[in-house]
Amino acid sequence: MESAKGVLSHLSTLEQLATCRQVQPRQRSREEELRARVEALTAQRDRLKAEIHTHKDIEKCKERLFNQCTEEEEEETESNGSESEQLLQLLARQMHLKECLYAHHIIGGYDINKTRSGDGICVTLTTAYNGTYLDTYNLELKVKPTLKIIRHNVPPFIPLSELTEQAATRDDLRGFLDELSTYLNAFVGRRQQLSLVKELHPWAAVMESNMLCSFLVLMLSFPGEKTTVLCTLNYMDHTSLLPTRVDFDCEDEEIPESPLWKNNVKLLMEMPVHRALDNMKTMSHIG
CATH class of the missing domain: 3.10.110 (Ubiquitin Conjugating Enzyme)
Incomplete structure (x- = not known):
């Protein structure tokens, strides 16, 4: 009986050792996974800190650029500044241009100026196809009391009179320009396709x-x-x-x-x- 107990005790010890050996690799694997996760989060934190720091520097640089009164002062700053300072200035200008382009898009993307007499406006419509700018069309308009076209260089086959009458009825200058722009962009786009057919095929x-x-x-x-x-x-x-x-x-x-x-x-x-x-x-x- 004592021999049997000794054998059972020995087998129990071996079983416990085997269990420990299986648990230890799992624990090490879990520790390695957590350590890798910590390293990834640390790297992400450092990257975000660097981006925040760069953004703050760009904003400060934008303020300095906009507060300069003369072009000479701006050129002097650029010539005396370090490479990192010049890079920040370029980034600031890029951000400013993007903001201007976005604002231009919000107001319809049309260049509008008052006429010299002050009783009308001049509108410039730029056409494009697949990112390539093509023809530019101009109109001189009187908006009040009703919309009236004084002169233009829009092709004669565009239904300009019909569009003008509809816009005058609705009193909708923006809608008129949007519709006219759609006609013009479609026309130059079809013409560009024909050109590409002749060139490529x-x-x-x-x-x-x-x-x-x-x-x-x-x-x-x-x-x-x-x-x-x-x-x-x-x-x-x-x-x-x-x-x-x-x-x-x-x-x-x-x-x-x-x-x-x-x-x-x-x-x-x-x-x-x-x-x-x-x-x-x-x-x-x-x-």
């Missing part, structure tokens, strides 16, 4: 187009074949960059009705024409 012959760029006919061909397809794009919505209707004409009447060319219609109606042609060529639909 010389194999897609432009057969016909109009001044408003609301009608476009292209001749497309199959890769390695003599078969050609006439592609007609109609932009009946003059405030849009995308066509409202796409038609294909071919001697083989089955081609325009095929699933492949129906997919091409979808491409041309959902993305700018030069990008749609890129996709069609990549998929070897045309060449």
